[in-house]
Amino acid sequence: MEVTTDFIKASFDKFNKEYFNGALVTPTFEVSHCRRALGDFRRRDKYYRIRVSDYYIRSQREIEQTILHEMIHLYQSQFNCRDKSHGIDFKEKASDINCKGGWHISRLTSTKGCQVNPKYAKSISRNKSKESYMMVYKSVTGKYFLFRMALRCVNRWVNTLGCRNSIAKYATFTSTHGEFDNYPACRTSCRGTYITEKRFNELVNKYKLRVQENLSCSRKIAV
Numbered sequence: 220m221e222v223t224t225d226f227i228k229a230s231f232d233k234f235n236k237e238y239f240n241g242a243l244v245t246p247t248f249e250v251s252h253c254r255r256a257l258g259d260f261r262r263r264d265k266y267y268r269i270r271v272s273d274y275y276i277r278s279q280r281e282i283e284q285t286i287l288h289e290m291i292h293l294y295q296s297q298f299n300c301r302d303k304s305h306g307i308d309f310k311e312k313a314s315d316i317n318c319k320g321g322w323h324i325s326r327l328t329s330t331k332g333c334q335v336n337p338k339y340a341k342s343i344s345r346n347k348s349k350e351s352y353m354m355v356y357k358s359v360t361g362k363y364f365l366f367r368m369a370l371r372c373v374n375r376w377v378n379t380l381g382c383r384n385s386i387a388k389y390a391t392f393t394s395t396h397g398e399f400d401n402y403p404a405c406r407t408s409c410r411g412t413y414i415t416e417k418r419f420n421e422l423v424n425k426y427k428l429r430v431q432e433n434l435s436c437s438r439k440i441a442v
Contacts, residue, residue, distance in 0.1 A: 220276075220277065220278060220279045220282060221273065222250050222271050222272070222273040222282055223250065224248045224249065224250060226282070227248040227250070227269065227271055227286060228245075228248050230282075230283050230286045231243075231245070231246075231248070231269070231286060231290065232245075234283075234286065234287055234290060235290070237319075237320070238287070238290075238315075238316050238319065238320070239290065239294060242297075243290065243293055243294060243297060244267060244293075244297060246260075246267035246268050246269050246293060247266070247267065247268045247269075248268075248269055248270075248271075249268060249269075249270040249271075250270070250271060250272075250273050251270045251271070251272045251273070251274075252272065252273060252274050252339065253270075253272040253274060254272070254274045254275075254330065254335075254339075254401070255330070255401065255403050256272060257271070257272050257275070257277075257285045257328055257330065258270060258271045258272060258285040258286065258288060258289045259289065260289040260292035260293055260296070262293075262296045267293060267296070267297075269286070269289045269290070269293065270289075271285055271286060271289070273336060274335065274336055274339055275330060275333035275334060275335060275336060276333070276334040276335070276336055277333065284322055284323065284324055284328075285328070287316060287322060287324055288313075288324050288328070291309055291312045291313055291316070291324070292309070294312060295308055295309065295312075305326035305327070309326065310326070313325070313326075330401075349395075349400075350370075350393050350394065350395050351367050351393065351394045351395070351399040351400065351402065352367065352368045352369075352370055352373050352391070352393055352404075353365065353366070353367055353368070353391065353392050353393070353394060353399055353402075354366060354367075354368055354376060354377070354380070354389060354390070354391050355389065355390055355391075355392075355414070355419060355422055355428075356380060356386050356387075356388065356389035356390075357386070357387050357388050357389070357419070358385055358386055358387060359384070359385055359386070359387045360385075362413055363413065363414045363415065363416060363418070363419045364409075364411055364412070364413055364414070365411050365412055365413075365414050365418075365422070366402065366405055366409055366410060366411025366412070367399055367402035367403065367404055367405060367411065368391075368404065368405055369404040369405060369406045370404070371406075372405070372406050372407075373391070376405070376409075377391060380409075381431070381433070382433065383433075384433070386433060387432070387433060388430050388431060388432050388433065389430070389431060390422075390423065390428040390429060390430045390431065392422070392426040392428055394426070
């Protein structure tokens with residue numbers, strides 16, 4: 220099914236009455252082409268926005284479920300719930316809607332196995348051959364984190380995280396194998412995944428990584 224702003228709005232109006240007693244403010248509706256997130260909600264002051272991706276081919280029911288997911292975030296924000304993410308307030312509201320409507324709203328919805336919209340197939344082919352600029356680090360608490368850096372921001376990430384007191388050591392590497400294609404290229408916010416020590420060591424061996432200790436802020440590293 221094709222995702223349109225008219226469909227998002229019509230679904231919002233219907234669900235607002237059915238599950239939220241018509242109490243939600245009407246936000247701005249947008250269609251995105253994001254491959255990492257099926258939908259997202261944003262608030263800035265009195266500005267509210269719900270956006271749904273058309274990157275994948277999905278059924279009407281699946282798209283409506285994404286809209287409901289983002290409406291719960293709007294509910295959390297509008298009524299100043301204890302948390303604004305996927306904590307207990309989200310879980311309680313999602314459970315209530317699931318029981319009433321037979322939905323399966325969850326904290327996260329995987330895009331694995333989703334069929335890509337044909338109009339974006341060419342961009343996938345072009346991106347497959349691109350290099351992924353990765354960073355993996357170990358925090359002082361012993362956790363390992365892996366994320367992908369935007370090319371123009373590599374130096375900034377290295378110089379910023381390399382001297383952060385919360386990071387014990389880190390390494391950067393470049394991959395052309397395609398295994399990190401689904402990672403977002405981070406510019407200002409660090410979005411990635413926590414990995415095990417075993418996975419960290421696998422990356423060290425596979426990419427011959429030069430693991431570096433915490434750097435001083437004055438040290439500069441070129442790409």
